[in-house]
Amino acid sequence: MKISYRWLARHVDLSGTSAVDIARELTLSTAEVEGVERFLPHLCDVTVGHVVQREKHPDADKLSLCRVDVGQGEPLQIVCGAPNVRAGLKVVVATAGTTLPGDFKIKKSKIRGVESNGMICSERELGLGVEHDGIWELGENLTVGARLGAALGLEDWVIEIDNKSVTHRPDLWGHRGIAAELAAILRRPLLPLDLTLPSTGGGASVGVRIESDACSRYLALRVEGARATRSPLWLKSLLLAVGQRPIDLLVDLSNFVMLDLGQPNHLFDARRIGPQGIVVRKARAGETLKTLDEVERKLEASDLLICNGDEPVALAGIMGGEGSKVTDDTAQLVLEVAAFHAPTVRRTSARLGLRTDASARFEKTLDPELVPLAAAHLVRLLQAEQPAVKLTAPATDVGQWTSAAKTIRLRGERVRMLLGADLDDAAITDILVRLGFGVAKDGAGLAVRVPSIRGTKDISIEQDLVEEVGRIYRYGNIPEIPLAGILVPPPRDERRRLVRRIEDRLAGSARFHQQISYSFVPDSTIEKLALQSTPHVEVANPITEGASRVRRSVVVSLLPLLEPNRRRAAEVRLFEVGKGYEPVSAAEPTERHEVALALARPARKANARFDDTSLALLQGVVEDLVRSLGLEACSWSRCEAAPSWAHPGRAAALRIGARDALVGEVAAIEPGLARELGLAGEVESDVALARVSIDALLDAAPRARRYSPLPQFPSTRVDVALALPVERSAAEVMAALERCGKGLVRGLELFDVFSGERIGEGRRSLAWHVTLSAPDRTLNEADVKKFLERVEREAVQLGGELRGE
Amino acid sequence: MTHDAASVRALLGEILAALASASESDETRSLRERLERFVAHSDDALTSAVLLEASAAPLGAMRVFPKEARGLVGAKANAIKQAALAALAEEEQAALARALAAERSHAGFDATLPPPRQACGSLHPITQVTRELEDLFTSMGWTILDGPEVETEHFNFDALNISPDHPARDTMDTFWVRTAPGDTRLVMRTHTSPVQVRAMRRLQPPFRAIVPGKVFRNEALDASHEHTFHQMEGLVVGQHVSVGHLIAAMKTLLRGIFGREIEIRLRPGYFPFVEPGFELDARCPFCTEGCSVCKRSTWIELLPCGMVHPNVLKAGGIDPEQWTGFAFGLGLSRLVMLRFGIDDVRHLLAGDVRFLEQF
Incomplete structure (x- = not known):
């Protein structure tokens, strides 16, 4: 998620605090910051120029030859192709050496034989818009030679927050939520924001019927007299900074409110909402809806729909329908702000592979109390741009939501024990109050009032509050404590x-x-x-x-x-x-x-x-x-x-x-x-x-490991080869040899196995080194002879013969 | 007595004179002639064979000398014999010295000639690092536990405070095992954490345990992502166990891994089974100003950790009011890669002997 420094500054005083400072503070207290980047760095390289003279290019009808004062030395000669360039205009000049978006390096050059020392820019060339109907005509009051970024207050930094680190914090999915964190960390006030709905006329409100408990709150509001005009620069630049493409004022403000308060919303063309009003219901299997991205979506019974009567017009919390979208000639709007069941949105979004900024927020479980605030915010911003905008009828605000606000008992003792930090109740209270919690004494502990926006998901038990205290106190301030206890060897594994x-x-x-x-x-x-x-x-x-x-x-x-x-x-x-x-x-x-x-x-x-x-x-x-x-x-x-x-x-x-x-x-x-x-x-x-x-x-049982005495008398080695039927296993032969030794066999080692004509069909020869010894005497020839005689008899019994020794 | 050639020659001269003064028999003549020949031709390098013959022959043939000469000849011959033996011993010493000198000469030896290669086996790098850590922890009284790779949904998720609707189930990219409807739902465990609750049910607190093992995530493979990798879980449950204890234990762990003091920092991290939860970063052990390993930040994100969530303790049958604990999950595969500078995680399980034999 991209966060704009300049946008944050709308909510909290950031003087003396850089974007890099913010990244560090947020990393240590709130969420992981993946990086900080300058927004359109070239805005600080291009300057405000004044076209002091414009002539036709001697060799090209469509080109102008301009002399542009950039506040330094003689006016520059610049060739310009835009139809709207004229003497007296304040323009944006990229002088030689400047790099514009797309790695476009401005150089001194000759255009149709005439020297040009820079470029007069359009908004699009600066990365600030899609319009390309000529160069950007700046306001009269700008100072020649000033850097454009500073002159227009467009200097900005983009702070990239790791989404995974804020999955549990629905309140951080808008700039105001991040600003509230910074306010708590930096001990500065969160700037006030008027989120009351302006007065409305007494006309007929939009009818809304909620037929599924996957929608806990639905607000619909008629907004009249709005036009899909081009957005002002302040709005476009903030949206661009956080990676949103500006479209028109209505779409841009809708997005702005979502990115500001974290509450998605939707604008319908009022002509597409009929007299039956809006119905929020589950889809019927096999139903389809063409979404704004012009894809026909196959729906299932688990999906939640916004319908015009019975006709689906939006996939709740994910994307609007193509048929009801706002177009250039839309004059009457229906604004939707709602609270949807997070898992329903998540499952539909996952199944359709359709992840939107709205679905990403709804699946975090948004605070239903945000609904009227977001509606008011949008209307107020819209009226500020288009004073003619009117609310002709009261808002319809229906549903069975419950506030997530709650009170949790917190024991200072528990905070100190779990953190291992020496924080008194006053310090704990201070931190919680800075974070927007209400704190009252409750016997030996504290009664902490959790506002709804923090209570939907993140804060539900005492230990959650311990985290709130710890992260603002900073874990780095906690002293290390060696583990102590009675050491017993772990059980043998x-x-x-x-x-x-x-x-x-x-x-x-x-x-x-x-x-x-x-x-x-x-x-x-x-x-x-x-x-x-x-x-x-x-x-x-x-x-x-x-x-x-x-x-x-x-x-x-x-x-x-x-x-x-x-x-x-x-x-x-x-x-x-x-x-x-x-x-x-x-x-x-x-x-x-x-x-x-x-x-x-x-x-x-x-x-x-x-x-x-x-x-x-x-x-x-x-x-x-x-x-x-x-x-x-x-x-x-x-x-x-x-x-x-x-x-x-x-x-x-x-x-x-x-x-x-x-x-x-x-x-x-x-x-x-x-x-x-x-x-x-x-x-x-x-x-x-x-x-x-x-x-x-x-x-298996372990073998008893015992010493056996070393032999006192020398051993005798005898080699025997037995030719036996192949069915006789080596194990049988070894057992037979052991028997023949009558307790004198100390070792048996097989040294050859062969078969062939000499041995006979179906037979093989096994040749062994046999080690004989007795514990009490040296064996003599007679012992060996007796052993061999027994081997010979055994061999015959096994169906073969002793071949040699 | 001197044993040089000149003194021997002088002795021989005396014997010859004695022989000349005696009445000559055939034997004494032949002896005399041989001695004369010897004296005439001998140079300073007397050979032991000649000397022996010269000295031994008179001894054996004493009777050829006249009685009156026998005493002198005997004494002289004996002197010659002694001289000869001494000269011989000297010569042998010299020959041995020459032979040893020749043997000690290093000529022809090339110390760089490759010796014949001794084939050997190897322990997998994961085994090696796991053992180091096991030894470190057991030396501090920790128990080592094992758990199944095919795990129940209950232990992998529910018991760890990850409810069925929890998005963490999605982010963990779980491999689900095919089971019949109604049967125990099984997964390839996505972390070693399920052994936390298994351990709580088996061991009486207080206890300290580590669990090394294989884990699975349904992720696409690339140089830094594997669907199968190794983790080591750590769990301590006791009375008054705090974040301060966790910090001390993690610093001990890093000292064990890197052999020196490593600066760490804890920052908030979200894992449903701990509260508060942290990401632990270690100061990059490979640089001071930022390098490719730490992505120029001088910090390496090393392991998630936190204080065990009360719901997890309850799932393990432990009263969270009486006992607290901390847990951590160390990425063993990643640590192995850091330790040996392995640039591609896919080598670890590929079974290429050229890789395995390096360790």
Whole structure:
């Protein structure tokens, strides 16, 4: 919202206070100021000139050759093309070096062979109007050589206020409201303004019938003898300063009153309001109205209409209708000033995408007591410009409004406690009175009378008044007070501790990069995973089409990152700690805390080692991760319910503890998905993915951490290779080897896996380093021999054989 | 005894004389000849091998000398042996010194030759800054809380004094979750503030808590706007908690973030869940006269804060007459950008390893 310094000065004495001062004061006490700019800075560069001589240009019929006195030295020779230039006129001169709007630099030049030392300007060239019927003829009384801005009092600054910082303050949506704040801050009086309605004739008033409670007050007033003439300079310049385009006196004054008092209003051509009068009613579904911007609006039953009888003539509080607007030949007006239900205006305005200065104000909940004041203001301003304007009939002022004025009890003690500032009741009273509140003693406290204009929305409880006192007192004057209290360590946050350890392990020794992703998953990813029919938490208004679903699992967030990152690096190691959501009918969704991991490397070479796969490496990372957390023992098993991103046959489940709780899955990527994700051709990759449930890890019991004595006797290493049917899992083999050791096995390390002709169809060989040791003696050859004999028997029992040692 | 070549030579001369005076056998002759050859050809750089042979041979072959010469030869030979060993040790020392000197020579080393790259992982910058703040606050006895990203309308709005008709619901650009009519209405939480009321219901006052987390706004993306970003809520509820306490806590927070005293100012800001509400500006830590970060104002708008609205305390089951509190909402994403000089917020969640590995 733009605020004009000069406009504010109509309401409060600003002498000695600059626009920059005002910006600072408002920022610290009232609202955020986004900036201060000079209004039409060139008005202070152009000067008042006097045309002392005018001749025809020797070589051009339509051009004049003028000598213009600008108060300095010899009169300047200026070529002018305007038809109304003549000797004796006071004009505006832009001398060489001046820049006019549109970055138009005035230079000395030759026009049809004749030197011209500047330009005589029109209002439009100065940015002060749209008329272009010649140069601007200034008043006789202006001093030659004076700067135009100063001579006409047009110097102004525009203060831009952040609208968001005043959404709760309907009173600040006009200059008088801002001026009232400044008056309170600067301890200056708010200048009086006569807002009584001039006397009216006894004619027939406009009939008004309110049929909806979305309109609490409606004032209609016949105004006769007004003409849509050109607005005076004072009005045009103020409107221009705040970014409004001047149109004609009637429209401009209507806008002026809105921007002055914050109360929108509307002028109808009285010829369009018939004998049935005005009816305020809700729209009927399917009804339409062509608004002033010439757009046909489709209405709904929630919209509020102003009607001529039954015919809609305006969209209440938003925009007038094209059919009833004021035109050049309008002589009789009906002035509307009303109070509308804020949410009704806001919803209609939002639905139609039609935000106007009026709707922006109505949706803040305006004070119904402003209605007659704004009407009076408009009439008085109009009569000042056009004394012939008459009010032929009394105003119709109907509705069931309630004043928002109220009395709130305020305890000085409460102010001091909440602010932490030492303010006595007298200082509190002083501030509130400056702000326009009435203050009376009320026992130990104060009874504060809140005027209606502050009571519609902003001020309703004691704490609101504490803010009023604090902001005028200035928060910067409040001393800082360290928080004190009995310090107890906050309760241990097990999940956060666990997450930190996970993050540190993965970013540390595991060398993974942590990613944080959006919670939304693109539909394209959902489709690639064939999860379209799986229920997701879904937003109704996504930022873009196809980004409405919320991830159920964190793993899916990493999938789209694989291909672009693989194009840039051979190996991609990513992890994310985050939340997934699963919708639950009629309740809050289930929240899952997960770690997702992705490891992508160039496709595997044919002669790679058996354990040189992304899957094996990632299993190692996950196992190390879980082991590092100091939890119960975990074990791998075949993943029976592979997630959609997992290769159905190459997926392992990690289970933990005595209850065998599922901690997560590690799997090679589903091969079709890999292709869908673009992991083909030069970025064909060996990808493994993992999901680890933080919830499951939190449920797992911690492992008792105890020292085990260091071995006193040397251990013996034996290598064994067993050729077994492929159905025999490594877990079975390890269990068998443990059995064969009869308590002597200290370590089992798989060092080779192979199959082939030598091993036989349907069989594979698993080769192990077995470490044997006894706590009480050094093992001898006989021990090893017995172990191997047992292994040989076990191998046969498992359907295979001991191939070698 | 000296061990130089001249003294060795002199000793050898004495042995040769002794040999010459003895009756010659084949053995003594050959020995004598070898010694003579040695004396004739040897230069000052005596080799240990020759010396040893020269000295050890007489010892092993003492019996070839006549009885009367054995004493002298033995003594002399022993002297030669000692001299030779000493010379050898000296020579070894010198050789070691030469070898060490050669090893210590820096020739051929280029300290700037890039070492093989040690691959490493990284913690996300948001994690890093969050941890710093968590550590700062927990050290002062604050609790860290977590809340759901998919939040109920009640906690996100109603409980925070944002009524259904409140325009703040529009300005917050909410993502609404599709739910069946009549079901609990859900949103992607627009701020971390809903955890305020959840915390009040869970914890007994007095308490202090922070809530880092992800929040969502239905905003178009550009270099400084994201629809998903990170915030950290702070909440203190206690007896006689005042604006003065809030100011002190915020200054402590900024000291923690920037490592030095930062001037702050509070100015009015409007948020329905606080009253009074403030915008907290910090003196720009990057300049003194205005820069691009502070948009030439020397102040950075850092966080909204305020005294908890009595209606919010009531929604949390806390009596606003007995307890007061303050709350703040720090923009973590923005802080991360300030801290690391990141110019485009979209990098934070994009998952480009070239970005992630910088941290």
